[in-house]
Amino acid sequence: MEKRTSILLAEDDVNLGHLLQTFLKSKGFDVTLAQNGKIAFDKFNSDTYQFCIFDVMMPEMDGFTLAKEIREIDRKVPILFLTAKSMKEDKLEGFSIGADDYLTKPFAMEELLARITAITRRTETTDSEVDQHYLIGTIKYEPDIRLLHLKDEVKKLTTKENQLLKLLVKNKNEILDRQATLRAVWGDDNYFNGRSMDVYIAKLRKALKEDESIEIMNVHGKGFKLVVK
Amino acid sequence: MEKRTSILLAEDDVNLGHLLQTFLKSKGFDVTLAQNGKIAFDKFNSDTYQFCIFDVMMPEMDGFTLAKEIREIDRKVPILFLTAKSMKEDKLEGFSIGADDYLTKPFAMEELLARITAITRRTETTDSEVDQHYLIGTIKYEPDIRLLHLKDEVKKLTTKENQLLKLLVKNKNEILDRQATLRAVWGDDNYFNGRSMDVYIAKLRKALKEDESIEIMNVHGKGFKLVVK
């Protein structure tokens, strides 16, 4: 249940625009592409964006003007400029409007990604959700505080129990690959960690056995699967 | 009570260091100058800074290593690199560590200022980071003056208690890495410092136990995590 960062990208060069959109989408962002500043401004006002990337030179409305307009109604949303010029004056004009960063074309995709990451990291909200919970059959499970609400007891899970159960729950009714799980939880899928995992599966089965409809089933040679009937 | 943004500047070139310090001070910043990365790391851990400027090439501990150490205990504080090289690889190495920006020497003072302003603009109004105080559940905590406002007492924290709690609070709901914390607070992550840290965790748990919703939970083999329900 992870919300993706939505980005508003204003770029009149169709090729570059689509290239960037595809790249950023592959990196897990929601990217809305606008052909020019006017369209971008409309889109900004009709939807919610966490991040803006504006080409400086565009028809209709250039990037700087667009940024200035947006800054009047939102003085916080991060704005990154793409500019073909490399003159210092331009850079400064962008910053004084309230840009957060700029890239001079041509630039490496990875650098763009790095800068977006750097900026969004700072603006992230401090507290992540601690109140998230799942229902496994009739049993309430709170992974963030590692609690399992059983019929007549609230069981505290250990780190490993919790990591494993969280993966099972996230992949409910799907096979949880044995090797992948070992690498995720134990860091290495060697023999002993495998045995250790089997021990933890036994613990979890015992913890969940009060609800008959829950089953952690083994898929021979593949992994485990949490099934709730 | 207006407090100035405090900057930690790590620069081994004494001339450039003083020049920058003087310039930034004239622009209204509090600037602490550290001769090398090791000194900077110690200063970062004993005081509070809103911004970091690190020269990449320094004796004792270089800027990238310094940033990496700091990122383990503070994933938000803005870091700007000063680099003499202009290779793209270097830039990316910086960003992947979690840098926010970089400047290639020689650079214009005004450009440095513009970048600092761009990065701090959004955070300065939102964050009450300048007038440092946190709420841990119902308990008010003022790290700068090392006070914990309990129900019927104002508890003075010792240096170590305070450093540890500050890190926990800054990383609320996230795992605070055991080794990184030891290096930050005790300078070395050997066995005995580890035991010492466990003693301090016990002290903090005792101090915070009046609020049931607060928990310092252990993540076996990884570190501790401050959770407020």
Next chain:
DNA sequence: TGAGTCAGTTAACGTTTTTTAACAGCGGTT
């Protein structure tokens, strides 16, 4: 200058968590 105080470390002992060992059973293959 020497008893008292205080922050921090080390020691000691207890508890919890995780790993390893040991043995038993199961599943698929030949």
Next chain:
DNA sequence: AACCGCTGTTAAAAAACGTTAACTGACTCA
């Protein structure tokens, strides 16, 4: 059926952590 790798389970061993108290060294102040 015989075999072999995979899994189930329990118990013992090892590692990590929790807590209290004794200890150490630095500082204070009469």
